[in-house]
Amino acid sequence: MKTKEHLLDGVPELLILRLLAHDEMYGYQLVSEIHRRSQGAFEFGEGCIYPVLHRLVKQRMLLEREQEVGGRTRRYYRLAAAGQKRLAELESTWQQVSATIVACGREVRHA
Amino acid sequence: MREATTISELRAALRRRGVWGARAERLLQEWTEHVRDDAARRVEHGAETTAAEEAAWQALGSADVLAVSASRELARASWLGRHPWLGGLALPVLGWIVAIIAMVGIPLTIAFFLGWADAPDPAKFFPAFQCWAQMINWLPWLFAMAWLAWIAARMPGGWKLYWITAVVLTLCAPAVKLNVQPPSHVPHSGVIFLSFYDGIPFLISSAIQNALLHMPYIGPWFQDWVDAWLNAHQPLTLAPQTPQTVALIQTAILGLGAIVFYLKAAGRRKAISAAVVAGWLLVCWAMWGPRGLVL
Numbered sequence: 001m002k003t004k005e006h007l008l009d010g011v012p013e014l015l016i017l018r019l020l021a022h023d024e025m026y027g028y029q030l031v032s033e034i035h036r037r038s039q040g041a042f043e044f045g046e047g048c049i050y051p052v053l054h055r056l057v058k059q060r061m062l063l064e065r066e067q068e069v070g071g072r073t074r075r076y077y078r079l080a081a082a083g084q085k086r087l088a089e090l091e092s093t094w095q096q097v098s099a100t101i102v103a104c105g106r107e108v109r110h111a
Numbered sequence: 112m113r114e115a116t117t118i119s120e121l122r123a124a125l126r127r128r129g130v131w132g133a134r135a136e137r138l139l140q141e142w143t144e145h146v147r148d149d150a151a152r153r154v155e156h157g158a159e160t161t162a163a164e165e166a167a168w169q170a171l172g173s174a175d176v177l178a179v180s181a182s183r184e185l186a187r188a189s190w191l192g193r194h195p196w197l198g199g200l201a202l203p204v205l206g207w208i209v210a211i212i213a214m215v216g217i218p219l220t221i222a223f224f225l226g227w228a229d230a231p232d233p234a235k236f237f238p239a240f241q242c243w244a245q246m247i248n249w250l251p252w253l254f255a256m257a258w259l260a261w262i263a264a265r266m267p268g269g270w271k272l273y274w275i276t277a278v279v280l281t282l283c284a285p286a287v288k289l290n291v292q293p294p295s296h297v298p299h300s301g302v303i304f305l306s307f308y309d310g311i312p313f314l315i316s317s318a319i320q321n322a323l324l325h326m327p328y329i330g331p332w333f334q335d336w337v338d339a340w341l342n343a344h345q346p347l348t349l350a351p352q353t354p355q356t357v358a359l360i361q362t363a364i365l366g367l368g369a370i371v372f373y374l375k376a377a378g379r380r381k382a383i384s385a386a387v388v389a390g391w392l393l394v395c396w397a398m399w400g401p402r403g404l405v406l
Binding site: 045046055058072073 | 134137138140141142144145147148149170171172173176177180181183184185187188
């Protein structure tokens with residue numbers, strides 16, 4: 001699936017919020033987790049995740065901290081309270097959309 | 112080498128998309144760290160170092176795709192970015208309204224508090240108003256040049272584009288000008304009014320007249336002709352005599368230029384905003400230009 005399709009516009013945000021709901025992660029770790037858990041289902045430039053992370057930080061949905069690791073600076077992200085609320089909203093919307101599409105498919109098959 | 116080249120390509124792509132300064136540097140730093148992590152993992156899995164770095168940069172994404180993504184997310188992060196109609200249409204119009212009101216309103220307020228209109232000798236306030244008018248008349252040009260410089264610094268054409276556009280805009284734009292006619296020593300004799308700079312018609316007419324007057328053989332003949340014409344008619348200027356016509360033509364040129372520019376640069380939404388601003392300029396001129404405000 002190409003994430004440039006309009007249908008998947010909000011997906012990177014949802015994926016990020018979902019992954020950070022349980023663990024604090026840095027950028028590369030986050031991208032690797034998305035690849036691993038989605039089994040390569042989403043094709044996007046890995047760098048595209050970072051602008052989304054920065055936006056979410058600016059919107060106070062994520063918190064960040066820096067840590068020196070092996071002489072390099074890593075920036076760790078974790079979910080803030082506003083991010084948890086946003087995650088709940090996005091998940092609810094996603095489930096509604098998904099359920100509606102499934103229901104429509106069922107109607108068509110029965111017709 | 113590959114890292115330095117790619118980073119400078121990424122920086123240029125970000126700049127073209129309006130992402131620069133600390134925001135761009137932070138993204139570049141994180142992208143670089145990401146690539147180093149990815150390359151290290153690939154080397155652990157047996158890849159050769161150079162090939163691993165190459166593959167890691169490719170996996171990161173192309174400079175254009177990353178810059179588009181950064182620019183889009185940046186827009187989403189701001190309130191104006193999420194409400195482009197306000198940023199592209201309502202706020203420029205509001206800005207113009209406020210600017211026009213301020214241009215005339217501030218001197219009027221000062222005049223009111225100083226009691227200029229009823230002062231027995233209003234002429235003594237004239238230098239202050241003249242200074243104000245000078246300042247106001249230069250501000251739009253200064254802002255326009257600064258705005259152009261801001262855009263030129265990020266565009267592929269860079270400073271060449273800046274100089275070309277600056278000259279064209281300076282010549283063509285019918286900027287609103289605040290005029291203060293000196294009051295005589297009688298109350299209610301001073302006038303503040305808005306007008307447009309003559310721009311190109313004035314420059315062309317001056318250039319043609321000067322060129323003709325200084326040409327050998329033709330110059331004296333032209334001078335005689337001008338003198339004869341002046342004796343028989345009104346004073347000679349090649350610019351149209353009615354300021355309303357000049358203003359209308361110049362506003363139309365400005366509006367058309369603005370629409371073309373914005374259509375090429377940012378789509379239909381900004382073109383509409385440019386047209387509204389040009390229309391508003393015309394309305395302001397029609398309201399205040401011919402009449403002026405008698406103080």
